[in-house]
Amino acid sequence: DIVMTQGALPNPVPSGESASITCQSSKSLLHSNGKTYLNWYLQRPGQSPQLLIYWMSTRASGVSDRFSGSGSGTDFTLKISSVEAEDVGVYYCQQFLEYPLTFGSGTKLEIK
Amino acid sequence: EVQLVESGGGLVQPGRSLKLSCAASGFTFSNYGMHWIRQAPTKGLEWVASISPSGGSTYYRDSVKGRFTISRDNAKSTLYLQMDSLRSEDTATYYCATGRAGYPFAYWGQGTLVTVSS
Numbered sequence: 502d503i504v505m506t507q508g509a510l511p512n513p514v515p516s517g518e519s520a521s522i523t524c525q526s527s528k529s530l531l532h533s534n535g536k537t538y539l540n541w542y543l544q545r546p547g548q549s550p551q552l553l554i555y556w557m558s559t560r561a562s563g564v565s566d567r568f569s570g571s572g573s574g575t576d577f578t579l580k581i582s583s584v585e586a587e588d589v590g591v592y593y594c595q596q597f598l599e600y601p602l603t604f605g606s607g608t609k610l611e612i613k
Numbered sequence: 614e615v616q617l618v619e620s621g622g623g624l625v626q627p628g629r630s631l632k633l634s635c636a637a638s639g640f641t642f643s644n645y646g647m648h649w650i651r652q653a654p655t656k657g658l659e660w661v662a663s664i665s666p667s668g669g670s671t672y673y674r675d676s677v678k679g680r681f682t683i684s685r686d687n688a689k690s691t692l693y694l695q696m697d698s699l700r701s702e703d704t705a706t707y708y709c710a711t712g713r714a715g716y717p718f719a720y721w722g723q724g725t726l727v728t729v730s731s
């Protein structure tokens with residue numbers, strides 16, 4: 502199975518500051534088609550997860566441009582520029598290169 | 614607007630069965646792969662099972678293989694998860710999700726809670 506390992510944030514993050522969440526995969530998620538099979542989700546308290554970023558760096562519809570995704574085949578970063586109160590929650594990375602589909606353990610973001 | 618509404622959760626004793634449903638609307642159900650993802654209380658997300666648009670291909674995580682069955686009725690735009698021989702570790706909120714290539718979990722339901730306890 503592909504193991505996804507997420508880093509922690511130095512919570513709480515001051516409002517207006519940037520925050521970067523790291524995610525590492527145990528296998529390259531770069532497909533021969535040139536696409537990287539890595540997505541990011543945000544689960545706000547008491548809500549279902551929502552898709553933020555797909556194909557490692559493409560923002561989902563309606564997602565603020567304060568969110569950006571980057572990375573290589575095995576190391577990925579979700580950057581939130583100028584964090585706001587509505588960004589509070591748990592962020593998950595997820596690979597869909599192969600089954601079983603796997604998620605990282607989640608990274609909690611708190612705002613000061 | 615895509616809508617996914619799960620139902621069928623509840624309290625069940627270990628070893629018993631439960632069948633979850635996910636009613637879909639707002640999109641052409643028969644064109645989309647469908648998935649079940651679960652989240653144990655205070656824990657992270659865990660993929661459970663997936664099914665292709667036609668229902669001809671199914672995939673399961675090892676811990677549920679042989680106990681859970683994912684299926685779909687395209688005429689009713691409904692996804693199912695038959696859960697047999699339930700264990701305490703299956704206690705979780707179960708979400709159905711769908712999407713397309715590149716974003717298989719683009720849309721999520723609100724979840725249904727399954728509690729396995731005597």
